[in-house]
Amino acid sequence: MKTVDEHLADILDAVGVLPARRVPLTEAHGCVLGADVRATVAVPGFDNSAMDGYAVRAADIEKASEDNPVTLPVAGEIAAAAGTPPFVEPGTAVRIMTGAPFPPGADTVVQVEWTDGGTQTVAIHRPARRGLHIRRAGEDITPGSLVLPAGTLLGSTQIGLLAAVNVARPPVHPRPRVVVLATGSELVDLGERLQPGQIVDSNSHAVAAAAREAGADAIRLTGVPDDAAQFEARFREVLGQADVVVTTGGVSVGAHDVVKEVLSAGGQVRFESIAMQPGRPQGFGVVDGVAVFTLPGNPVSALVSFEVFVRPALLKMRGHTNLNRQAVTVTVGEPMTSPPARRSFLRVRVSRGQDGSLVATSAGGQGSHQLSAAASANALLVVPEDVTAVEVGKPLTAILLSSDPADNVLGALTAAAGAPGPGQ
Ligand code: AMP
Ligand code: MG
Numbered sequence: 001m002k003t004v005d006e007h008l009a010d011i012l013d014a015v016g017v018l019p020a021r022r023v024p025l026t027e028a029h030g031c032v033l034g035a036d037v038r039a040t041v042a043v044p045g046f047d048n049s050a051m052d053g054y055a056v057r058a059a060d061i062e063k064a065s066e067d068n069p070v071t072l073p074v075a076g077e078i079a080a081a082a083g084t085p086p087f088v089e090p091g092t093a094v095r096i097m098t099g100a101p102f103p104p105g106a107d108t109v110v111q112v113e114w115t116d117g118g119t120q121t122v123a124i125h126r127p128a129r130r131g132l133h134i135r136r137a138g139e140d141i142t143p144g145s146l147v148l149p150a151g152t153l154l155g156s157t158q159i160g161l162l163a164a165v166n167v168a169r170p171p172v173h174p175r176p177r178v179v180v181l182a183t184g185s186e187l188v189d190l191g192e193r194l195q196p197g198q199i200v201d202s203n204s205h206a207v208a209a210a211a212r213e214a215g216a217d218a219i220r221l222t223g224v225p226d227d228a229a230q231f232e233a234r235f236r237e238v239l240g241q242a243d244v245v246v247t248t249g250g251v252s253v254g255a256h257d258v259v260k261e262v263l264s265a266g267g268q269v270r271f272e273s274i275a276m277q278p279g280r281p282q283g284f285g286v287v288d289g290v291a292v293f294t295l296p297g298n299p300v301s302a303l304v305s306f307e308v309f310v311r312p313a314l315l316k317m318r319g320h321t322n323l324n325r326q327a328v329t330v331t332v333g334e335p336m337t338s339p340p341a342r343r344s345f346l347r348v349r350v351s352r353g354q355d356g357s358l359v360a361t362s363a364g365g366q367g368s369h370q371l372s373a374a375a376s377a378n379a380l381l382v383v384p385e386d387v388t389a390v391e392v393g394k395p396l397t398a399i400l401l402s403s404d405p406a407d408n409v410l411g412a413l414t415a416a417a418g419a420p421g422p423g424q
Contacts, residue, residue, distance in 0.1 A: 001275040003385075004343050008309055011284055012323070015291050015313045018176060018243065022169035029159050030215055031172035032319035033152045039145050039165045042138035047102040048080075050133040054093040054115060054122055055106035058130040069116075069123040078103060093122050102134050109133035141165060151321065173319035178211040178218040179242040180204045181234060183259055184249040184297060185225040202371065203248040203302045207295070210306050213403075214314040216244070226256035235262070239290050243317065246310060249297030251281045259283070259294050269294065275385060277342045278368035279305040291317075298368035304345045307380065307401070328410070330358040330381070330398045336390040338383040347377035350398050350409050358409060360398050378402040378409070 020034020049055065056072060064070040072093040078085045080099035088094050088105035096102070096109060107130045114126040141147060147165050148158055154172065162170050182204035186197055194200070204220035211218035224234050231250070238245055250259035251271060260283065263269040269285030269292055278301035283294030291313060295305040312323035330350050338344035348360040360381050364373030379398040383390055390396065400409070 001273045001280075001341070004274060004276050004308060007272065007274050007282060007284070008312060011291075011309055011313050012316055014284070014286050015316055017319050018173050018317045020171045020173050020319070022171050023174065024169055025159060025162060025167065028154050028162075028170045028172045029156075031154055031175065033148055033150050033154060033158075034171040034173050034319060035150050037147045037162065037165075037167055037170060039141045039143055039147050041141075041165055042143050043141040043164050044135050044137055044139060046137050048135050049078075049096045049098055049100050049102055049109050050135050051109050051111040052097050053095075053109045053111040053113075053133065054124070055088055055096045055103050055109055056093045056124070056128075057088070057090060057106060058108045058128055058132075060091055061110065061124050061127050064124045064127050066125050069125040071121050071123045074119055074122050093124075095119070095122075107131065151319065153320075173317070176211075176216045176243040176314050176317045177241065178208070178216040178244045178246060178314070179238040180208045180211065180218060180220045181224055181238060181245060181247045182207075182220070182222045182249065183224040183226065183231060183247055185227070185256070187223050187249075189222050202299050203295075203297065206299065206303055206371075207246055207248060207306055210303060210311070211244075211246070211314065214311045215318050216314050226250060226258050228258045228262050231258045232262045239288050242290055244291045244293070244310070244314065245287075246306070247292075247294045248302045251283055251294045251296055253281075263287075263292070263294065268292075275342045276304075276308070277339055277344045279308065279345075280342075282309065284309070296368075299371045300347070300374045301368040303374060304380065307399070308345065326400045326410070327382075327397050328358055328400060329395050330360040330379075332381070332390050332392060332394045332396060333359040333361040335392060336362060336381070336383070338388055338390065340388050341385055343385050344381075344383040345399075346381040346383060347374045348379050348381040348398060349377060350379040350400065352409055358398070360396070378404070378407040 061070045075092040075094050076086050077095040078100040079097050085101045085103035088103050094103055108128045110124050110128045116123040182201045186199050187201040188198050201222045204222045208218040208220040224231050247259050250257045260271050264271055268287045269283045271283040273280055274282050281296050285292050293310050295302040315323045347363040349363050350358050350360050353359040363377035379400050382397045
């Protein structure tokens, strides 16, 4: 049997990073930058005020104090808007708002709190040093400087920064287009009435959702029967619309495992037994430039296989270099078993014990059809190939899966400070 690591290495060798292209900024959110972005402008673009207050000359208010305020005539007002600010004559003040262009003639901003706030004349009761509260042009970004390097994941702050430097179409690695094809003659789509022996297709929903969670655009096709000709037709059809095709079902050794039958005939997809549980039968290959993953049909097997093999491939295609989830060392809170010579991925709940350490307990039934236990897990416990009996207290690696804040077992801030109350 092939090891998990060998199989993953083969997959990652075979898939490439999707070439970067320019997309509208809104679409770029959640993508990885494909090239360095340099500034063509300065930010701030012009000297401006960091405070609501008055633009004055520092020398004119040098002697200002609470007891002896300096009173200056207010010669005008500058709002945060377009236009050229007026010259500030010696011995005068101009009202200025935050973000408004800083006027020539003045050399400092006195914040409104240090004055009486007057509109005809203003009494200033504290001196201000030259340059106070002036945001200088280029103080954040200078033209030509590196704004964000290639490889940066564009979250909200990075999107804001790109907008600030007026980049309308950043170059990003596109989201992989994933088509999920659920096969099995027993499958019906959501909401349909079930005849004896039929089941609702859950895999196509779950795998497409997992692909979206991995940053892909995913669509799902359901109800492809266990019929070689029909499967082949659907498969050929979707090849042209996808970067990745993920099938579920039909890859074990049953009499009607048509995915394996059809795709092994083509020769590009290899079907192998991987030393893991769940998810032993796996197929992978590249067909007409499209990465094809054939996952087993049992719902938990399909999802674990996706997690272990498809997700890292999607992250690579999206331009990520770290393809791993957060993994932590946990101790096991109850005895567990694992088959010999296979790496198990047990569905567990990881929580913080009384002593602050991380403890894993089983999330429930570990059968590869038992989706409800998987749905209550927040981690996969990795039991190495050479371990068959896991005793209480044994340290093992757990892969953290959940993005639910309630599952944030690492939460250093809340763990240290106690659960924050409202308003904190
Ligand atoms: P297979 O890999 O086709 O032998 O299927 C293994 C098990 O998974 C069988 O019990 C199937 O009924 C079940 N199964 C296959 N495809 C799906 C699916 N799309 N949704 C839910 N269960 C499935
Ligand atoms: Mg089947």
